[in-house]
Amino acid sequence: MLRDTLLVAGKDLRIELRSRVVINQMAPFALLVLVLFAFALGPDRNPLITAAPGLFWMAVLFSTMFAVQRSFSLESAEGLHDSMVLAGIDPAGFFAGKLLAIGCELFALEVLVTSGIIVLYGAHVKSPAELLVSGILGTVGLAAAGTIYGALVSGMRLRETLLPLLFLPVASPVLIAGTRAWQIGLQGNSSASSPWLGLLGAFAALYICAGIVLYGPMEDMK
Amino acid sequence: MKYIYAGYIIALAVLFLYGVTLMVRRARLEKAARTLEMENGRSVLRD
Amino acid sequence: MSTPAIVLKSVVSIVGQFPVLAGVDLRVERGEVVVVEGPNGAGKSSLLRLCAGLLPVSRGEAQVAGYDLQEGRDGARKHIGLLGHSPALYDDLTVWENLVFHMKAARADPARIPMALERLGVGGRLESTRAGLLSAGQRRRVAIAFLVARHPEIWLLDEPHASLDAEGREMLGETVAQAAAAGSTVLIASHELEEALVLASRVVSISGGVVVGDGVTAASRIGSRAGTARFGAVAAGTGQILAEHSLHQDLLQAPVQGTDQEILRDSPQGLRPSEDGCNVA
Amino acid sequence: MCSLESLLEVMATIDKAIDKRRTVMAAEPVTRPAPWSARRNRWVRAIGVAAILAIALDVYLGLWVTPPDKVQGNLVRLLYIHPALATVALYVAFALAALSSALWLWRRTRAPFFDRLAAASVETGIVFIALTIVTGSLWGRPVWGVYWTWDATLTSTALLLLLFLGYVAIRKSTADPQRRARRSAITALVAFMDVPLIQFSVLWWKTLHQKSTVLNPSLTPKIGGIMGATLALSFVAFLLLFVWMLINRYRIEVLKESLEGAEMEVAIRERVAEAGTSGHLELPADLRVPVSGG
Numbered sequence: 017m018l019r020d021t022l023l024v025a026g027k028d029l030r031i032e033l034r035s036r037v038v039i040n041q042m043a044p045f046a047l048l049v050l051v052l053f054a055f056a057l058g059p060d061r062n063p064l065i066t067a068a069p070g071l072f073w074m075a076v077l078f079s080t081m082f083a084v085q086r087s088f089s090l091e092s093a094e095g096l097h098d099s100m101v102l103a104g105i106d107p108a109g110f111f112a113g114k115l116l117a118i119g120c121e122l123f124a125l126e127v128l129v130t131s132g133i134i135v136l137y138g139a140h141v142k143s144p145a146e147l148l149v150s151g152i153l154g155t156v157g158l159a160a161a162g163t164i165y166g167a168l169v170s171g172m173r174l175r176e177t178l179l180p181l182l183f184l185p186v187a188s189p190v191l192i193a194g195t196r197a198w199q200i201g202l203q204g205n206s207s208a209s210s211p212w213l214g215l216l217g218a219f220a221a222l223y224i225c226a227g228i229v230l231y232g233p234m235e236d237m238k
Numbered sequence: 239m240k241y242i243y244a245g246y247i248i249a250l251a252v253l254f255l256y257g258v259t260l261m262v263r264r265a266r267l268e269k270a271a272r273t274l275e276m277e278n279g280r281s282v283l284r285d
Numbered sequence: 286m287s288t289p290a291i292v293l294k295s296v297v298s299i300v301g302q303f304p305v306l307a308g309v310d311l312r313v314e315r316g317e318v319v320v321v322e323g324p325n326g327a328g329k330s331s332l333l334r335l336c337a338g339l340l341p342v343s344r345g346e347a348q349v350a351g352y353d354l355q356e357g358r359d360g361a362r363k364h365i366g367l368l369g370h371s372p373a374l375y376d377d378l379t380v381w382e383n384l385v386f387h388m389k390a391a392r393a394d395p396a397r398i399p400m401a402l403e404r405l406g407v408g409g410r411l412e413s414t415r416a417g418l419l420s421a422g423q424r425r426r427v428a429i430a431f432l433v434a435r436h437p438e439i440w441l442l443d444e445p446h447a448s449l450d451a452e453g454r455e456m457l458g459e460t461v462a463q464a465a466a467a468g469s470t471v472l473i474a475s476h477e478l479e480e481a482l483v484l485a486s487r488v489v490s491i492s493g494g495v496v497v498g499d500g501v502t503a504a505s506r507i508g509s510r511a512g513t514a515r516f517g518a519v520a521a522g523t524g525q526i527l528a529e530h531s532l533h534q535d536l537l538q539a540p541v542q543g544t545d546q547e548i549l550r551d552s553p554q555g556l557r558p559s560e561d562g563c564n565v566a
Numbered sequence: 567m568c569s570l571e572s573l574l575e576v577m578a579t580i581d582k583a584i585d586k587r588r589t590v591m592a593a594e595p596v597t598r599p600a601p602w603s604a605r606r607n608r609w610v611r612a613i614g615v616a617a618i619l620a621i622a623l624d625v626y627l628g629l630w631v632t633p634p635d636k637v638q639g640n641l642v643r644l645l646y647i648h649p650a651l652a653t654v655a656l657y658v659a660f661a662l663a664a665l666s667s668a669l670w671l672w673r674r675t676r677a678p679f680f681d682r683l684a685a686a687s688v689e690t691g692i693v694f695i696a697l698t699i700v701t702g703s704l705w706g707r708p709v710w711g712v713y714w715t716w717d718a719t720l721t722s723t724a725l726l727l728l729l730f731l732g733y734v735a736i737r738k739s740t741a742d743p744q745r746r747a748r749r750s751a752i753t754a755l756v757a758f759m760d761v762p763l764i765q766f767s768v769l770w771w772k773t774l775h776q777k778s779t780v781l782n783p784s785l786t787p788k789i790g791g792i793m794g795a796t797l798a799l800s801f802v803a804f805l806l807l808f809v810w811m812l813i814n815r816y817r818i819e820v821l822k823e824s825l826e827g828a829e830m831e832v833a834i835r836e837r838v839a840e841a842g843t844s845g846h847l848e849l850p851a852d853l854r855v856p857v858s859g860g
Contacts, residue, residue: 241705241707241708242643242704244704245644245647245700245705246625246643246644248704249651249701250625253697253807260811264817264821267822270821270825271824271825274825274828
């Protein structure tokens with residue numbers, strides 16, 4: 017299974033390096049979201065800073081959806097999907113590979129958005145540990161849930177509208193916990209962050225297991 | 239107190255409506271199944 | 286004869302609400318080359334995709350390469366190579382990367398790739414170009430090269446001649462001939478009958494999701510372009526007897542190797558060569 | 567050239583093959599479920615009547631007989647609907663949906679029954695959970711002065727409603743029964759897995775954020791006597807109603823699928839008929855040999 021995971025992830029990331037969709041399109045989009053939020057909340061600093069954690073995770077949530085849609089559009093060509101199924105790739109490996117690829121892309125975007133927030137909003141970070149840990153756990157969780165729903169709707173007619181409808185309610189705990197963890201990261205009293213990180217960790221673990229268990233039946237329904 | 243009455247009335251009305259629609263849908267489908275059955279001379283229902 | 290390559294017993298396959306296959310009976314022995322023909326939407330591609338395990342077996346039984354398609358589908362997939370309408374290539378990756386990925390996914394040895402690419406005339410410079418830049422014909426040759434490299438037991442070719450030039454078709458002919466000679470079974474769904482019939486030893490007509498005819502072609506040596514095929518098959522479901530008539534007038538000069546009986550004897554369906562040379566399935 | 571008999575013989579074999587195909591299709595055994603014998607129908611009707619009586623009693627007791635609460639005054643009367651709706655929706659309907667989806671996904675226990683049961687319980691559950699939200703916000707209105715405050719349970723219930731609306735969306739947009747069943751089973755499981763997470767995160771989000779309101783509708787005040795009895799009655803009443811609705815909704819699902827199945831049989835037969843007539847081998851002109859003979 018690990019073999020297939022690395023194979024699929026390697027392939028996705030290599031395609032990404034070649035086509036540079038994330039760098040050319042999603043990165044500017046993430047920054048654009050930050051700027052739009054600034055317009056929405058007005059120019060003065062303090063509303064932006066207080067809202068910064070929430071804005072960060074909203075930007076990450078939208079990027080997740082784009083990354084998932086992009087990642088599953090690779091295999092949308094008729095022949096490709098058949099050859100993937102025919103090659104007998106272990107479904108869990110395929111899921112983990114996609115998860116890994118989307119996770120890396122998202123993490124890169126998050127680093128960009130964080131620096132964007134620090135620069136644009138002038139937020140200064142007291143304890144970066146919180147940001148890093150919540151960022152990783154949140155990203156893994158979002159990537160896992162996103163991959164499950166991405167696979168579920170791939171091949172369906174109205175997948176563009178179905179994916180947000182299905183994915184966003186499920187991802188809400190990450191938004192809530194992530195925002196709280198981030199707030200603590202910015203304010204610095206890191207003692208209070210343990211329940212939120214625990215929640216993010218639980219979400220990530222739960223959806224990774226769900227993906228590995230459920231991916232088999234999902235695959236052979238195509 | 240009027241919120242209480244509103245709460246009760248809305249809840250009961252919606253439940254009643256849903257119950258009635260269920261019964262109507264079921265009746266219509268049962269009839270459709272029976273007519274289809276007449277046409278093909280054998281049952282179409284699968285459990 | 287070891288276990289037959291493909292055995293389908295009144296197989297019904299329902300996709301969405303529509304029965305693409307409505308009761309197909311087919312038996313293909315190992316090493317046979319069979320052409321599946323029929324009008325558009327008759328279910329040719331669906332038959333191939335079913336054999337590849339990509340369509341559900343809603344009713345009936347289906348065994349491919351000895352595995353039952355309902356339970357042991359994964360087992361069967363290791364032995365099956367499918368060449369679909371759109372070749373399975375990632376546009377952003379180079380030809381070489383594409384093939385390496387597919388070979389590794391199929392747990393096959395990537396070392397066979399250079400040889401396969403050379404055989405199909407897409408080796409050398411083309412290897413490092415992005416698949417997106419190739420022409421449709423080249424992409425199909427790369428897809429065929431993948432099949433050659435993987436060398437599965439059962440080849441399922443869906444419209445293989447599409448977008449192939451003369452040279453490409455000849456290469457395809459050779460590849461199929463070598464595969465059949467090496468004991469693989471080949472199923473070709475095609476409209477271009479002249480090309481396909483040269484390769485095949487048997488024609489299956491399918492229409493309306495049902496196999497309506499199964500005739501044997503007395504195809505002789507394929508080899509060079511000058512191969513002829515004495516067509517003794519009865520195209521079932523049409524009532525037209527395709528009497529002894531070589532495919533192309535200009536091909537007559539090459540003699541047909543082996544006598545009638547010799548050619549027909551090894552055809553699995555045990556055709557009765559009647560005196561006046563008209564063979565009836 | 568070929569003699570006529572061999573030609574006729576060929577034609578005969580073809581027709582026989584096609585006829586055989588048709589008979590095989592026609593004789594397809596279609597299992598017929600018991601048309602819900604009168605006895606079973608009577609049972610269903612009994613449950614329905616019992617549900618209506620219980621609810622009538624519950625309403626009567628809740629609105630007029632039970633004494634107003636010291637703290638909340640008459641507001642407490644919603645206590646006899648809101649918690650019952652919430653518990654039935656969450657811990658009966660959606661739990662049942664998740665359980666039957668899991669059973670459907672597991673190969674050994676896979677049966678159409680579970681898929682339909684999941685569909686029926688989700689749809690009924692959605693009605694119940696929507697009403698929970700309505701009664702909850704109505705309960706909060708006089709207390710908080712506004713219909714919606716980001717109260718922990720209200721928010722998480724709203725999220726659950728959205729979650730299972732996704733289930734209905736997926737179920738409606740796939741045609742193939744097999745694929746639809748598989749997709750909705752997975753959606754139900756994944757959605758139900760999220761329930762505890764949402765509950766916790768919203769609860770902590772509310773409580774860790776600021777002290778939760780005293781009059782939190784889900785914190786049922788300690789009650790006894792007539793009020794406790796009515797509360798218990800409300801649970802039984804709404805449970806009965808749910809069971810009645812579930813059975814009917816399940817029956818509708820069975821009928822719908824059977825009718826879909828019947829149309830499919832007809833489609834198969836048309837396909838087979840179409841095969842007999844138009845099958846032909848398009849050959850290049852020079853190869854086509856005109857059929858000669860008597």
